[in-house]
Amino acid sequence: MALGWIERELEMSGKDNPDIVILKYGLFSVEDARRVVEIAAQGPIAGETKAIIIAASRAYREAQNALLKLFEEPPLGTYLFFVLPTLGGLLPTLRSRVQVLPRQSSGSKGAGADTPLLIAEAARQFLVATREKRSAMVKKLASGKDEEERREHRDEALAIVNGIEAIAYAKMRQNVGHPMSYILPLLEDVQVLRGHLHDRSAPVRMILEHFAIVTPRQDSGQAPRDLV
Numbered sequence: 001m002a003l004g005w006i007e008r009e010l011e012m013s014g015k016d017n018p019d020i021v022i023l024k025y026g027l028f029s030v031e032d033a034r035r036v037v038e039i040a041a042q043g044p045i046a047g048e049t050k051a052i053i054i055a056a057s058r059a060y061r062e063a064q065n066a067l068l069k070l071f072e073e074p075p076l077g078t079y080l081f082f083v084l085p086t087l088g089g090l091l092p093t094l095r096s097r098v099q100v101l102p103r104q105s106s107g108s109k110g111a112g113a114d115t116p117l118l119i120a121e122a123a124r125q126f127l128v129a130t131r132e133k134r135s136a137m138v139k140k141l142a143s144g145k146d147e148e149e150r151r152e153h154r155d156e157a158l159a160i161v162n163g164i165e166a167i168a169y170a171k172m173r174q175n176v177g178h179p180m181s182y183i184l185p186l187l188e189d190v191q192v193l194r195g196h197l198h199d200r201s202a203p204v205r206m207i208l209e210h211f212a213i214v215t216p217r218q219d220s221g222q223a224p225r226d227l228v
Helices: 002-009 030-041 061-065 068-072 115-128 131-141 147-174 183-197 204-214
Strands: 020-028 050-059 078-083
Touching (some): 002 020, 002 050, 020 147, 030 068, 030 078, 050 147, 115 147, 131 147, 131 204, 147 183, 147 204, 183 204
Parallel strands (some): 050 078
């Protein structure tokens, strides 16, 4: 989406262009944020405009805070793009400094085009899971043999939370003026729980176990089947 906007609105070629920098992360850290600041400070190489795309599954709060000044006062001719699975992963302080671009149509191709579909599928699997299966999922996501695997599991947990949020908002849009009583409390829990998941020191297992309890199962009678 960001690359297409750059090519269309900034009239920059996306092929072998040194002034278009694409950075991809599973977890965006403070060290990564510092690197972005350094890259932005270098300015354009081949032309008068530079575009930096930062794509991440999630970003630490400290990392986003480290970008505040850069996004508030970017170098002349430099455009910054922060791509996350959902807006909920963006801190309010950073969100106030950016303009939200419309999502690509479902027919769009290119890197990351299938990400929303993968997130939605992970959420659907969680929604239809029995209590026992949810417990097994929580046990897996709260474990990891090393730091890298634990990060991957935390990313998967966030994908589930983000996907359920997206499904709930879509359901609300289908019932404009008549929000269902179970959706608003669920969305409130999503906001709180996702914030905790972005904290590296937070107990992942306790957070996910609570989320498993407050999220109604698809066929439990607590929520209509068409939630998923």
